[in-house]
Amino acid sequence: MAGTEQELLIRTAGCGELTEKDASEGREVVLTGWVHRRRDLGQLIFIEMRDATGRLQVVFDPSLHPDAHAAAESLRAEYVIGVAGTVVMREAPNPDHPTGMIELRGQSVTVHNRADNLPIQVADQQEANEEQRLKHRYIDLRRPRLQHALRTRHRLATAAREVLDEHRFVEIETPMLTRSTPEGARDYLVPSRVHPGKFYALPQSPQLFKQLLMIAGFERYYQFARCFRDEDLRADRQPEFTQIDIEMSFVTPQQIYDLIEPLIVRMFEAIDVQIARPFPRMAHAEAVDRFGIDRPDTRFGMELRDVGAAAESTGFRVFDEPLADPGGAVRGIVVDGAGGASRKQLDTWNGWAREAGARGLLWIKSAGGKIGSSALKVLGEERCRDILRALGGGDGDAALIVAADRSLCNQVLGQLRVRIARERDRIPEGAWNLLWVEQFPLFEHDDEAGRYVAIHHPFTAPNWDEVSRLETSPGDVRSQAYDLVLNGTEIGGGSIRIHRRDVQDRVFEALGIGAEEAEEKFGFLLRALDSGAPPHGGIALGFDRICAMLAGTDSIREVIAFPKTTSASCLMTESPAEVDAQQLTELGLKTLESRGKKGD
């Protein structure tokens, strides 16, 4: 039996791999791993040992192996050890544990390394706060939950690669050091030493490169692409994130769906969930009208409706003003079963509506035939009853109404709908609603900038039969873009791209990007379009978000090994950090004194 430190380094089995068969054979093994827990009974010492394959109980019995038992007395949580021994059936089995029927009878043990009293307790179900977890990420990652999350991520990546490979896609890497592009998010910049005063930008996505790969004739490309955006962060946004970036030549949106749907289905299979195909589709306009948002959560009802005739000629200014405005509306949702909602409850909802941008929320409730409303005096009982009915509600229900610009109504009610559904537990467990949203407008008007901006990006193709309207009514042109939505979260988006120079020129023109600027910023793309560019299109899937959802967590930080905080810092490496003056000089850079230092 092995006994030296060197011998106890060479493992012959994994903790989670051993079975009752090994026990019945009395197999002798060497295990390496961490002390997960210890239970010292004085004579008998039990150690739960953990490695990447799982956990196994090791027992040290002084009457059998006194030296090993003596050595085991010094073991503490998270010590790294090697143990040699015999796999045996337990005297007192524990069916709650995967390896609970067997144990290792420790014959010799060595400590490969000790561990301090750690800031995060691996074996404890009690969670450290996120600041501690991020600072000591290498310990946090030992915890079963994060081990599981990252292993799930790997399985999903593998599933996607398999499907793409089966469809003859080629994985091609594109540059991380590229040039800054106008439009879109803020870039992360990298100064050039060789070209003082000039900067690379880290890619917000490999958009242009993948189009160029189509022009280069690869026809089917994919990449697990790291993307960088210097914008404010959220639970589902990190400054660097991963997209499954896909592009195909000679395709219609239908062909993209026909590829992506099986890919998504296969990813779900990796977590043992069956998903039905084809995924439903919805026009952007319908999504906004029914759900108030372009990424509707279709797992529950409470859809938005216009109050319609019931709101007309009431003499109520709150209604009359929006209705007199061509862009205004009076819209509402019905919370069924909320007819008896308390004043406090309604105030809470009103507060949410205000947070979402509304000036106020009007409510009508009906319980036992008795009407209550924040506008009862102005509207009267009959009118209130009409409005409730117009929104699809009846006795026992409550209607929540917003009168404002149509887009603000949608925004407020769309947010309210989701928040109330969560509050009232209206979202079914275990439902996975996938949905294609299509027929987006090509542009939307940016009132601040006083011009049109691309809703998707400037390379998105308009519907080919609407190209003629690019100059006359750009706001009405629809694009060949599509988003993939899962339970109200956008998990992917793409489009058919513009492959003809003349169309691209006209889109740039509509966006207020002049020929000169287009040439300077995108000259390489324009020339490429003139070199025999095939019709092409693709999609980018938000891999972190997909992983988070399928791993059952709300935050993508849980599926990223080393994530950053909401202020884009890494608490472990303490980046970003200041650099030597010499480095700056070499790069031709100088920092502004006035910006002040943080962290003092």
Added chain:
RNA sequence: GGAGCCGUGGUGUAGUUGGUUAACACACCGGACUGUCACUCCGGAGAUCGCGGGUUCAAGUCCCGUCGGCUCCGCCA
């Protein structure tokens, strides 16, 4: 850029209307224990309450500022 919540031994929390020895659990140290499995039992050490300022006879507790974490709005083609 804005709003909200949070910051107390190594870790997670408690700490009523400001009142004198800052409590509990886990981890840690010592002791007891031969079948535990979140082992149990006994004992011990360990925090001046993120930082700075203010109010007060008195501040973990109230006020202001600041730093950090989280959530949301704006932003993110």
